[in-house]
Amino acid sequence: MSEATEATRFEPKESVAGQPFWDGSREGRFLVPWCTSCGEPHWFPREACPHCLSTEIEWREAAGTGTVYAVSVMPKPGNPMMAGREPYAVALVELTEGVRMMSEVVGGDPWTVAVGDPVTLGWEPLSDGRQLPVWQRAGDA
Amino acid sequence: MPHHPLRGAAAIVGVADDVSPTGMIEGTNRAIEARVIRAALDDAGLTLADVDGVFCNMGPGWAPSMELAEYLGIQARYTDSTTTGGSSFEIHVEHAAAAIALGLCEVAVIVYASTPRSDRKLRGGGGYRSRQTMGVTPTAEWELPYGLRMPMGAYALAASRHMAEYGTTSEQLAQIAVSTREWATMNPRARYQDPITIDEVLASPMQATPLHLLDCCLVTDGAGAVVMTSAERARDLAKPPVLVLGVGTCHTHNMISEMPDLTTTGAAVSGPKAFGIADVKPSEVDVAQLYDSFTITVLLLLEGLGFCPKGEGGAFVADGALGPGGSLPANTTGGGLSYTHPGQFGIFLLVEAVKQLRGECGPRQVEGADVAVAHGSGGVLSAMSTVVLGTEATR
Numbered sequence: 427m428s429e430a431t432e433a434t435r436f437e438p439k440e441s442v443a444g445q446p447f448w449d450g451s452r453e454g455r456f457l458v459p460w461c462t463s464c465g466e467p468h469w470f471p472r473e474a475c476p477h478c479l480s481t482e483i484e485w486r487e488a489a490g491t492g493t494v495y496a497v498s499v500m501p502k503p504g505n506p507m508m509a510g511r512e513p514y515a516v517a518l519v520e521l522t523e524g525v526r527m528m529s530e531v532v533g534g535d536p537w538t539v540a541v542g543d544p545v546t547l548g549w550e551p552l553s554d555g556r557q558l559p560v561w562q563r564a565g566d567a
Numbered sequence: 568m569p570h571h572p573l574r575g576a577a578a579i580v581g582v583a584d585d586v587s588p589t590g591m592i593e594g595t596n597r598a599i600e601a602r603v604i605r606a607a608l609d610d611a612g613l614t615l616a617d618v619d620g621v622f623c624n625m626g627p628g629w630a631p632s633m634e635l636a637e638y639l640g641i642q643a644r645y646t647d648s649t650t651t652g653g654s655s656f657e658i659h660v661e662h663a664a665a666a667i668a669l670g671l672c673e674v675a676v677i678v679y680a681s682t683p684r685s686d687r688k689l690r691g692g693g694g695y696r697s698r699q700t701m702g703v704t705p706t707a708e709w710e711l712p713y714g715l716r717m718p719m720g721a722y723a724l725a726a727s728r729h730m731a732e733y734g735t736t737s738e739q740l741a742q743i744a745v746s747t748r749e750w751a752t753m754n755p756r757a758r759y760q761d762p763i764t765i766d767e768v769l770a771s772p773m774q775a776t777p778l779h780l781l782d783c784c785l786v787t788d789g790a791g792a793v794v795m796t797s798a799e800r801a802r803d804l805a806k807p808p809v810l811v812l813g814v815g816t817c818h819t820h821n822m823i824s825e826m827p828d829l830t831t832t833g834a835a836v837s838g839p840k841a842f843g844i845a846d847v848k849p850s851e852v853d854v855a856q857l858y859d860s861f862t863i864t865v866l867l868l869l870e871g872l873g874f875c876p877k878g879e880g881g882a883f884v885a886d887g888a889l890g891p892g893g894s895l896p897a898n899t900t901g902g903g904l905s906y907t908h909p910g911q912f913g914i915f916l917l918v919e920a921v922k923q924l925r926g927e928c929g930p931r932q933v934e935g936a937d938v939a940v941a942h943g944s945g946g947v948l949s950a951m952s953t954v955v956l957g958t959e960a961t962r
Contacts, residue, residue, distance in 0.1 A: 436711045441703040442595050468640075470709045470825070473594065474601030476640030479608075479615050481598070496731075496829050498723035499776040500716050508714035516715045518724060518824055528710045528824040537776075541731035558712055 433553045436507045443471040446485045451557040456547055457485040458523055469525035490547030492521040492561065499536045515539040519561050529559055534566030576668035579660070581611025591685045597638055599680040604639070613674060620645035620666060620675030622659035628704045630821060633950060635678070637705075637821040644817050644836065645672035646950065655679075670844075671814070706822050716775045719783050719861065721823035721947035723775035726863040728829040730777060732878065735866065737777050739881035741768035743862040744781050744904050746890030751901025753891070753931040758785050759905045782862040784903035784912070791914035793921075798962075809921045812938070812957045813845025818950035826948060830878075833951035834871025834942060841940075841953035842873070849873040852955075853936035854923045855895055856916035858944040859902040865889070868942055872953065896933045899923060913943035917954065924958050937961055 440448045450457035460467045463480030474481050497517040503509045504516070515536035520526045531539045532548060545561035552558055583606030585592050585599060592599060600623075608614060621643045623635040631648040645666045649658055656677055663675040715721065729735045745765055751757035763781060771780035801808035817833030817840075820826045842849060849872060857868045866880035874895055875883035889897040900906040900919045907915060920939040922928050938961060941954045 438708040438712055439703045441708055444708055470705045473598035479601055479605040496724040496728040498720050501773050504714035504716040516713050528713050530713050
């Protein structure tokens with residue numbers, strides 16, 4: 427658990443649907459919503475399953491592994507909170523569970539991050555104890 | 568008297584509402600919307616998979632029907648965010664009936680949810696913008712923390728995927744900017760009128776890999792307007808009529824992270840639909856106006872609309888096919904890349920398509936143009952709409 431600090435990123439408000447994810451992040455648990463009615467996971471978190479409209483949503487811990495589906499390196503910050511971090515690699519990461527999320531591939535040379543790279547989950551602490559999921563390639567620091 | 572073509576052409580087949588004597592109902596606005604939509608579909612004996620038309624007049628962000636459709640996982644062929652306050656939903660029925668009558672969609676959902684009493688009693692106000700209802704957009708919660716430069720970053724992600732899957736190169740994307748600029752050299756109102764080279768595109772500053780500055784549209788002022796009437800009345804007016812031969816729409820997502828396949832846009836649905844209604848083949852198009860927010864946008868649209876097979880957009884544009892004298896004259900104003908781009912370029916696509924079909928384009932006129940396509944792309948490759956236009960000769 428991290429101490430409350432200054433925000434160093436845009437720190438999102440929690441939606442009602444997303445709150446279980448953020449709660450899990452405080453304990454380092456990487457949770458993904460699954461519909462117990464049709465058996466499909468989905469991302470982003472919703473109150474109703476986008477496959478069948480069931481509201482029977484169960485949060486399951488995900489493996490924390492995935493591959494880079496698409497990537498773009500930002501030579502300039504995308505918002506003022508990212509100033510000083512550039513260049514950095516924003517990626518769409520396809521989780522082993524099959525859902526895709528936007529994130530950042532951190533810890534290595536951003537210019538070499540490529541589509542298809544395998545990545546594993548890391549956490550970046552936010553100022554309020556929540557953690558933001560980021561991803562790392564094997565071998566990167 | 569023959570009946571009006573709308574008479575009896577569409578029906579309401581399922582309904583539901585959710586109210587309580589407490590004056591309050593449970594859930595966020597989105598949760599309530601999902602609940603009543605499911606109940607209305609159950610009432611009709613239909614499922615979410617049947618729905619292809621979405622009508623919604625309010626939401627947390629800028630695009631109510633697109634946000635709702637993304638939330639529900641619907642890829643909408645008909646979309647309507649018309650908002651007129653309390654009469655919005657009757658107007659939605661009117662629009663849905665016309666859309667269904669014309670075959671633009673088959674199953675339309677119209678929805679409304681609002682919780683002002685709960686907002687006030689339980690949440691201290693805030694209404695639609697409060698967290699408890701819908702105030703946190705998915706974009707703010709799941710994308711903004713990562714600092715993707717917008718809008719170019721979203722398109723850059725698509726370009727990265729297209730390059731990885733199909734071997735598309737930066738040189739091929741650059742050729743789109745080069746060909747478009749060739750048209751701009753013949754347009755005295757274009758923002759940039761000097762020719763450029765592939766090397767100059769590649770040497771321009773990187774904005775978000777793999778897109779360079781000259782892969783990106785301008786930021787300019789601009790305005791446009793279009794007037795429509797019946798084909799019959801059009802005959803007696805001042806200019807030769809340009810007929811709307813076919814139309815098609817599809818939105819697949821709102822946020823780039825929710826785009827089902829980053830190399831396939833909704834143009835793959837809207838294009839065949841519009842061409843089908845028009846009874847025109849892509850090979851019969853004389854001039855194309857294809858939304859060029861970025862070079863990759865044009866490449867994806869060429870593939871989606873069927874001007875070339877999927878994955879072959881790079882090879883298709885490489886020999887200057889889109890430029891003057893090419894096999895598919897495209898963005899003959901100079902496009903969003905060189906002519907103008909005030910943020911939403913779609914109106915200019917229609918204006919130029921009409922001028923080309925009237926033969927009013929001077930040095931950049933495509934000789935004998937009878938069939939034109941204007942294809943708009945909204946959001947981040949999110950909402951696609953194709954319009955096929957023709958001269959009287961195509962009637």
